[in-house]
Amino acid sequence: MPLAAFGALLLVAICISAAYGPQGFGLRALFPLDASVNPATTTLLLVRLPRILLAVLVGGALATVGAAYQSLLKNPLADPFVMGVSGGAALGGTLSLVLGGAGLGLQALCAFSGAALATWLIYRLGRIGGRVEVLSVLLVGVVFNAFASAVITFLKAVLDAQQTQQVLFWLMGNLGYPTYGELLLMAVVVVAASAALLGLARVMNLFAMGEEAAASLGVEVERGKTVIFVAASLLVGTAVAYSGLIGFVGLMVPHAVRLMFGPDHRRLLPLCWLGGATLLVLADLLARASFGSLKTEPPVGVITAFLGGPFFLFLLRRRYGRAFF
Numbered sequence: 246m247p248l249a250a251f252g253a254l255l256l257v258a259i260c261i262s263a264a265y266g267p268q269g270f271g272l273r274a275l276f277p278l279d280a281s282v283n284p285a286t287t288t289l290l291l292v293r294l295p296r297i298l299l300a301v302l303v304g305g306a307l308a309t310v311g312a313a314y315q316s317l318l319k320n321p322l323a324d325p326f327v328m329g330v331s332g333g334a335a336l337g338g339t340l341s342l343v344l345g346g347a348g349l350g351l352q353a354l355c356a357f358s359g360a361a362l363a364t365w366l367i368y369r370l371g372r373i374g375g376r377v378e379v380l381s382v383l384l385v386g387v388v389f390n391a392f393a394s395a396v397i398t399f400l401k402a403v404l405d406a407q408q409t410q411q412v413l414f415w416l417m418g419n420l421g422y423p424t425y426g427e428l429l430l431m432a433v434v435v436v437a438a439s440a441a442l443l444g445l446a447r448v449m450n451l452f453a454m455g456e457e458a459a460a461s462l463g464v465e466v467e468r469g470k471t472v473i474f475v476a477a478s479l480l481v482g483t484a485v486a487y488s489g490l491i492g493f494v495g496l497m498v499p500h501a502v503r504l505m506f507g508p509d510h511r512r513l514l515p516l517c518w519l520g521g522a523t524l525l526v527l528a529d530l531l532a533r534a535s536f537g538s539l540k541t542e543p544p545v546g547v548i549t550a551f552l553g554g555p556f557f558l559f560l561l562r563r564r565y566g567r568a569f570f
Contacts, residue, residue, distance in 0.1 A: 247506055251519035258526040259301070263293050265530060291422075298428050299420050300529045300545070301522040303488045306435050306480040308521020311495025312502075312513055313442050313477045316449040317470060318383060325495040329386030330478045332393030333363025334485035335416060339397050342412050343404065352415075353427070353486040360482025363389060368474065382474065418491035418546020420529050427487070434483045439518060441476040445469055446510035453508065491546040493553020494521050500556075528552070 310325040317323075325331065337359020341352045367389060371382030397416070401409050423431075448469040451459035456466050484491070498520045499513065506512055528548040536542045 247512070247516055248519070251516055251523070255301070255519050255523045255526070258523045258530070259297055262297050262300075262526050262530045263289060265534065295423050295425065295428060296420050296529065297526060299423055299431075299487060300525040302428070302431055302435050303420070303484045303491065304494055304521040304523070304525025305518040306439065306484045306521070307491065307494040308498035308517040308524070309439050309442060309514055310477045310480045310484075311521075312499040312510065312517045313449070313473050314495070315499055316452055316510065317473050317477070319452070321500065323496075324492065325477070325481045326390070326490070326492055327383065327386060328474075328478065328481070329367050329389035329393075330360050330363050330481045331485050331490055332386075332390035333366075334360035334482050335490055336393040336396055337362075338415060338486065338489070339400055339412050342408060342415065343400055356486035357482050360478065360485060363393075364475065364478040364482065367478075368471075414544065415489045417544040418489045418549070419544045420488055420525075423487065431483060431487055435480060438476040438479045438483075439514075441472060442480075443511075443514050445473055446514055449473070449510040450508075489544070489546060491525070491549055493549045493556065494524060497553055497556050498524055525549070 307325055311323070314323045314325060314328065315321055334356040338352050338356035340359070341355035367382060367385045370385045397412070401412055404412065448459070448464055451462055451464050452469070459469075460466050499517050502513055502516045502520055506516060525545065529545045532543050532545045532548050
C-alpha cells in the first residue's frame, strides 16, 4: 500500500511538472503526437520530459544512497556526500569544463571517472587488515573531499570569468536536458545499483544489531559492507556526473520515510527511491516556477539546500537535544 501511494504521488508530480511552463498545456493540446507539426508535443518530449526523467533518476539514487550510508555508518546524520565520492565526481566534471568539454556526455564521463577513481582510492585506503573499517572510510572520504575542493578552488582561480561561471553553475546542482540515449545509460546504472542495495536490505537490518550479531546470524559482514559501499558510491557518482552537486536529498527523504514507516530496509529502500524522485521533481518544478519572480532560474541544488538546511538543524536538535543549542 505505501509503495502504491508513493508511486501515485510520483506520477502526479511528474504530470504537474510536465504541464507547467511559460506556455502550459492540457492533455488535449498534445494531440497529434507529432513533434514536427505540434509545438506542445515538441516541448513535452524534447524539453520537459528528459529533464523530469533526469530528476527522477537522480532523486531516487540520492535518497537510496542516503538510507544505505546511514545503515553502513550507523549514523542517522550521514549524507551521500560525506563519503568523498561526490568530491571525485565534482573534480572530474570540473576538469572536463576546464578542458573545454561543454557537452553533457563528456562532462558526465569525466565526472563518472572521477567518482570511480575516488571510490577505488577510498575503498583501498579504508581497508585495514583486510577489513573495511567504516570509520577509516569516513575519514578518508572527508579528507578526499577537502582535497578535491581545494583543487576545484584553485582551478576556479585560474579560469576566465565565463569558465568560472560555468563551473559554479554546475557545482551548485543543475538539471539539464539530456538525450534519451544518455538517460537510458543512466537508468541502467541506477536501476542495477539500486537493485543491488535492495538485495542487501536484510543485511542492513541485521547491521543495526551490530556486526558481531550479524555475523553470528550467518551474514558475511565484509562482503556486505563492500557491496553496499561500491553500489552506493556508483549511484552517487552517476548522479553527480549528470546533475552536479545536489545535497540533502539523501538526508531528508530517508528520515521522513523512516519516521512514517519504520526502519525495515526492505520497505525503506524502495520508498526512499520513490520519495527522493518525487522530492527532486517538485524541487525542480519550484526552481522553474521561481523564474517569473527572480527573472532567472536558480539551480535545483539551491532549492534542496534551502529545504535541507533547516531540516538538518531539526535532526541535530532531535538527536542531541537542547544541549546542542
